Amino acid sequence: MDPPQRNRATGRRKEGDEKKKRVRNRASQERLTLLIEKLTDDRKGVAAEMGMQALMDVRCTNLVNPVCDWLGEIYEPASREFVIPGRGRLPLNEESMFCTLGVPRGHIKVPYGVNNEIEEAMFACLFPGLESMPNTSVLADSLQAMTMHGDVFKMKLLMYLISAVFAPTTSLRPSNKCFPILANLKNVKNMNWCKFIVDFLHDAFKNKMYQKGCRLHLMLMYVDCLDLSTMDFSGVGGRPPTHKFAISPWTINAVKAVLAADRATDTTYWKLQVSFCLSLHTACLQI
C-alpha cells in the first residue's frame, strides 16, 4: 500500500532496490532547442540543404530520461526490437528512425570514423586557434554567435547535430570521428543517416551502454506509437497535430502527459496500448 519512497535528502531510490547508477545524458536537448530557436531562416536553410530540415522543427525542449532507460533495458539485440511484455515489439530499424527524425536515407554509408589526415587538414579551419576539440556546449555557443552561413557553419552545425542528437556519447566533446563526414559535405544528403543512427544505438545497447545514442528517437518513437485516443491533452496545448515526422509535433509537456499516463511503476511503462507502430502497423503487434 505504501508507494515506493525516495530518499528525501538525495533523491535516490530507497535502499533495497539498488537500481542503477544515475544515467548521465550528455547531449543537452535544452541547448539544442535553444540554438535552433535562435537561428535565422538563412541558417536553418543550411540544414535543409543537407536534408536535415526536420531537425529544425524540433519543439521538445527536454528528454524524459526514465523512459529511455526503460527502453534500453527491454531492448533485445538479437532481434533488434524493444520487447514490451504483454504489449508487443517495437523494431529499431531505418523505417522507424525515418518516421521519427526524417533524416536522409540515401545510399552512401555515413563515413563516421577516425581519420587523422582529414582531421589535421580540417581542424584549423573549423576551430582556428584551438589546440583540441572544444566542449559540445562551446560548439553550440559558437554556432549561435555565427552570422555567416557558409560551409564552415554547415560543418559545425552538422558536427553539433551528430554530437547532440544522432550519436551522442558520454563525452563532453564532439567526436573526432565526425571529420570524414564533414569532408564530404556535398554528399551528406545522400548518406544513410537512418541506418547510421540505428546502428549506433544498437551497438551501444548491445554493449549495455544505455546512455549512448539517440535518446530523442527512443522517447518520440515510443510516445508516437501509443494509443492516445483516451488521452486528455487540454492542459498541454492540445493534441499533437498529425505529422510526417514525430520530431515536429511533440512538445515536452505533451510527452510528459502521455508518459505520466503510461507509467506503470517507478521505472517501467506500458500502461497504454500500443496502437500502431509508425508506418509498420501489424508487424509490431504480435508478441
Next chain:
DNA sequence: CCTACGACAGCTAATGCCGG
C-alpha cells in the same frame, strides 16, 4: 601516450508541498 568514459560534485529551473 591519448581517448573515452565512469565517479562525483555543483548548478538551475521546474515541480511539489504546505501554511496562510
Next chain:
DNA sequence: CCGGCATTAGCTGTCGTAGG
C-alpha cells in the same frame, strides 16, 4: 489561490583511469 521553501530533474564541469 499564493508565496515561500524543499525536492527533483536535467545539465555541465573536473578528475581519475582503463585500455587501446
